[in-house]
Amino acid sequence: MKSIRDLSPADIDQIGEEFTAIRNRVLADLGERDATYIRNLVKRQRQLEIAGRLMLMFPPTWIPGVTALSVSKILDNMEIGHNVMHGQYDWMQDPVLNSRHFDWDTADTAKNWKLTHNYEHHTYTNVINRDHDVGYGLLRMSDKQAWEPRFLLNLPQAMILHVFFQYFVAVQSLKLEEVWVSRTKSLAKIREECKPVWKKMRKQIAKDYLLFPLLAGPMAPLVFVGNMFANLARNVWACAVIFNGHFPEEVEQFDESVVENESRGHWYVRQLLGSANFEGGRAMHIMSGNLSFQIEHHLFPDLPAHRYQEIAPEVRAICEKYGLPYNTGKFFRQQRSTWKRIASLSLPSRATQPVAA
């Protein structure tokens, strides 16, 4: 299997053209089918949310209630929120389902998400020191990252990240490790940046942990715990899917030097090699926000995600043509590989040079 180094500049350009052709073809085809898809999805998610919140208020329907609310939060987060905020449906000119105005049912603000995810993560995918998703400032996820004693706690910290994922994402743009670890950022600056973050966070907390429980009167504890479980389910699931997308062991990570004057073709290939898919059925694709096609998502972040399945065979064919790997595997295989990486990187690596901070 080749990597970017093994491709000629002409090859890289050609690959860029072939991927661009796929993108333009799908763009020209967007229309009623896609609008209907997202609208039906939003309807379904709303039904599950309303039903879930109601069912949570009564002991006999509590378990279905938690399930319904969990699914609704997952859909809102992944197939709807993440995709709408990528601009995948901006072409519809819908006043709500667009990347400028949409806000999602989680602690992170839309604005900060678009900054850390759409801009930083998607532009600098898997580039050490530039892509904050490589470790979230908390974990050591690359042997190119210098080892520090705090990384001995990689495994437990990764679990904590999963459990409280929505809060870690909410503060991701604050880069808290720059205050506490590298001490390159002042507390005063954090306090300023924190204001919009805290504003959203407290409304979410008030909604799920104060108002909805109160609405249920004597059943308040039931609703409190139910909402907690639903948020937990969404956190763990979203984090697991996201980790599957970039951390199986065969996925490549890149030095900062690669982004200087990066050509379009080179960007495409880096996206391809820095991502991994996992297999599943239709339910899996929808529940993962089609991040089961993380490769296609990174190649085409602004194409409606439900289209990735259709173009995956073409993407795979291009990989085969140029001898490039197409990272994929069963869901739990990707998970095992990811957790192996987390475990092994908690110890100092032997032969690799640490990257200067």
Next chain:
Amino acid sequence: MAFIDTSSVRKILNSRVVSTLTYPRGVDHYLAHFNPLWSMNEVRARVTNVHHYTADSVTLTLTPNTRWKGFIPGQYVRLSVEIDGVRRTRCYSPANSIHRADGQIELTIKAHPTGFVSRHLHRHATQDMIVTLSQAEGQFALPAERPERILLISGGSGITPVMSMLRTLCDEGHTGRITFLHYANSADAMIYADELLAIAQQHPNVELVRAYLTEGGELQGYFSQAHLDARVPDFAEAQTFLCGPPAMMAAVEALWRDAGISDRLHLEHFTAQAVASARDENAEGDVRFARSERIAVNTGTNLLEQAEAAGLTPESGCRMGICYSCTCKKTSGKVRDTRTGQISDAGEEDIQLCVSVPVGTVTLDL
């Protein structure tokens, strides 16, 4: 729908508690679950009737939701409808009387040969369709104190606002003289022909003057002084309300100006969006930054660079069309997407500044 709109229900829906319970999607998101017409702020309407008065027009009767605040005869609304997944917005003038008993709105749309939305509505508008409306807008309107002598001049689909004026005046029992002068290609092409004849017959103070290119009307040919001399010799004494195709309007404006009575002429410009030059290699026109109140000559580079060159600091990120940070509202004008070469609609829409190059004059909400 009346019971849901008692002021106490609205107070509850507007409260902090409900706003937090429905955070962050908002009350409207959940209202729509129960009824697609329900909204806290948006005017929506259901089509209750679709009628074709002429071969190339469609008349829609709409029941608005309770957000609708009514209109002054002559004003227009922005109607938004989804076509092939994309929401399109166009301006149309209600043609009904403001005193209409059932509170419905009547819109008549003429299918223009190159009109994307008008042709779609003409062919595919159906009963029970839901559309979004703006509140009524526009300065072209019947004054609150109705003038005594009124001249209504219209051409083609420009008949709609003056139709609203006439129907309203009739409902109000207006006694002053009204002349309804309408220009159409032929008798078949005239919308509301039968109703106008009936109105003229029932109201002795209303005179209907039809001008066709062919024979059959009271006048023939395009607007001219001769037409006025023949049928409306006292035009200088009337308050005149004019709406129609650009050429006709220019002719009327010129004549009124020459007669020194421009202050008695009230206009509605009822034309399609200006079409930008197809030669997009030559940078033409301006870039207008509406909110910042700046204009720059279009240099042909992408709008992000042009905004920055004009001293503005719009949000940006990857500067290559991936992250959507620089998404901004284009109020009017066409742009070319540098990635696909596609030219956009000329109307209002959101665009990514870093990959959009102006094709002619563009106005941004920046």
